[in-house]
Amino acid sequence: MTEVTAAPAATSSGAAVTRGGADAPRVTGRRQGAKRRQRLEILLFVTPALALMALFVLYPVFSAARMSLYNWKGFGPMVDFAGLDNYTRVLRDEVFTDAVIHNFIIVFASIAVQLPLGLALALLLNRRIRGRGLLRTIVFVPYVLAEVIAGVVWFQLLQPRTGLLEQAVSSVGLPVPDQGFLGTPDLALATVFVVLTWKYLGLAVLLFLAGLQGVPDELHEAAQLDGASWWQVQRRIAVPLLAPTIRTWVFLSMIGSLQLFDMVWILTGGGPANATTTMVTYLISMGTQRSNYGIAGAASVVLFLIGFVMALAYQFLVLRRDTKADA
Amino acid sequence: MRRSGRAALSVLCGSAVLFTATACGGGEDSTAAGSDDNTITWWHNSNNEPGRGYYEQVAADFEEANPGTEVEVVAMAHEDMVDRLAAAFQSGDLPDVYMERGGGELADHVEAGLVQDLSEESAEAIDKLGGNVSGWQVDGQTYALPFSLGVVGFWYNTALFEQAGITEAPQTMEELYAAIDKLKAAGITPISVGAGDKWPAAHYWYYTALRACGQDVLEDAVTSLDFTDECFVQAGEVLSELLDTEPFNPGFLTTPAQEGASSASGLLATDQVAMELAGHWEPGVMQGLTDDGAGLGENTGWFAFPAIEGGDGDPEAQLGGGDAWAVSTGATDGSVDLVNYLLSDEVQTGFAENDMGLPTNPAATSAVSDPALAQLLEVRDAAPYIQLYFDTAFGQSVGGAMNDSIALLFADQATPQDIVDATMQAAELEK
Helix, strand or coil, rough: HHHHHHHHHHHHCCCCCCHHHHHHHHHHHHHHHHHHHHHEEEHHHHHHHHHHHHHHHHHHHHHHHHHCCCCCCCCCCCCCCCCCHHHHHHHCCHHHHHHHHHHHHHHHHHHHHHHHHHHHHHHHHHHCCHHHHHHHHHHHHHHCCCCHHHHHHHHCCCCCCCCCCCHHHHHCCCCCCCCCHHHHHHHHHHHHHHHHHHHHHHHHHHHHHHHHHHHCHHHHHHHHCCCCCCCHHHHHHHHHHHHHHHHHHHHHHHHHCCCHHHHHHHHHCCCCCCCCCCHHHHHHHHHHHHHCCCHHHHHHHHHHHHHHHHHHHHHHHHHHHHHHHHH | CCCCCHHHHHHHHHHHCCCCHHHHHHCCCCCCCCCCCCCCEEEEEECCCCCCHHHHHHHHHHHHCCCCCCCEEEEEEEEHHHHHHHHHHHHCCCCCCCECCCHHHHHHHHCCCCCCCCCCCCCCHHHHHHHHHHHHHECCCEEEEEEEEEEEEEEEEHHHHHHHHCCCCEHHHHHHHHHHHHHCCCCEEECCHHHHCHHHHHHHHHHHHHHHHCCHHHHHHHHHHCCHHHHHHHHHHHHHHHHHHCCCCCCCCCCCCCCCCCHHHHHCCCCCEEEEEEECHHHHHHHHCCCCCCCCCHEEEECCEEEEECCCCCCCCCEEEEEEEEEEEEEEEHHHHHHHHCCCCCHHHHHHHCCCCCCCCCCHHHHHHCCCHHHHHHHHHHHCCCEECHHHHHCCHHHHHHHHHHHHHHCCHHHHHHHHHHHHHHHHHHC
């Protein structure tokens, strides 16, 4: 206190003796000013993002939650309060519960198939082999392609009788299903999954390759000096060091599989006989095609909760290890 | 043309906000925003010539006859119009004059207070249109005036029929089955259906129901949403019989209705199947799907859905639907006058001369020049009654559930009884 009051006096008197004492509070004041300015800057830069986030993320989420409590056709005032009826309807609807199962099949199949496949390709493409650049491009191109375009192309390829793929399969003497791969309920989901794998393997390979760049060459050299084979080096060194990348990929794949929509919508529209319905195709058709916006809202809230709980659980059980390691 | 906009809208909404359906909802303001000035906004889907130019002329003529009034014409592709209308219904900010498809959809709009009652101000036109307006009436009041009304039937390739040795168009289901056998024997796929879009498959059940059930049963079902009459199950059984003859194109469960060469319409247009059940829009759709723009050209044939043995329904009754002009609540003064003018002898005759659809004003019917449309017009006008597409009649919620379960029957995953059960279950939600 005294120092602060002394400061102006000191300045006005210009006495050298008090300078040391007066300087300290002045610095603190400046620091506080700087901090305040910094905070203002942060606020200035973050506000537009926060506002957009509130408008396009928070508001829709709350709005969907509110909508899920009403019977609403999509126009006119939202007045017919239904309580939790829409949730009961959604959870009792076999089409929706099947959709949840389909989503989880895709989640687990992605991990079971794309992970080993992506890992193997990444390890292979990390070696100095001829045509590596070309191979990397080939694997990565599908990921760059817009999902809608990829879907339309695959839909044409998979056309029964006339599609190139069917013709190829039957030309080597293999049987083709009557309704085609997409039109046969027992095969449709598997077919969609194959197309998804073709589309998203590139992302896994890219991530894993990036992860592998982080494995120090010294480790490889040291292992080789010790007489380890290429395979042993990969198994004991590369893959374990790649674990954080793999865990991140699994997370992305999981969330992506839960939100699966575009490819299914274009290839099958959720059919045949609901064999490929996902939670999102369900809520879209309930909302925009059937005008049951309340049910669509309830389905979207259920999807949100499933995604949220899974993300939290994964963060807590699996990813925490990585953040801890960093700390 | 009909209804194909839904998919596009869904994709749009779906990709915008994956987690929520809100992006496509949200509006609560039910008051239509009519403009204060003297400008009447009119949305229509005659996006190509000669229709577009014709409607511009119509608007100009109306402006001249009503000094001080301006008509702002917005011509859109059908799909775009459907999408924009859906958004307009949600926001409550509707154009003054727009298109309604009738039935339950219209009833929902009426209930939400979005549409004007035209019963009094358009009494003269309504009188002239007669029974044609019935699909646009709610509780005895008329809310929109139909300007084009068509019927659904089998479009076929006369050359392929000839090649298979079929001399006469089938009139009963037995004759249809015989034709299917002949076509198959000749190595021709008999029928294409876009069951991927569901409604084309549903049209089969609508027709078997129309042939199996009497008019009074159907009329009662439309209002009471009660489908307990045996004839509805019979409809599914007849359809199962048809499915057992395996008449459809390979992969019909995922085939789209009318988008691209591999769609149901595309297959018919490119000589890959012999016939398809579709509405009056089919020649136009096929023209857009062939390189020469001619569709099936002179090989275009049409026959009505066959009669069902033992069915109570009139074999002359047809399934159909149409487009009508409606005026939104709070629209600019003069909007109703514009709609009345659009249904006048003069404008409807021009509409017919330009082959823009099947006119509803009797004074204009003789002006249709396209032979295929003229044939349909005869069938339509000879029909004792025209059943509006069930999904339109019941509204999207009940109609959608009905279409879904019919598609399941096509995939051999549902019984005729299931269709009735699923429809009644969805109807419960409405009560």
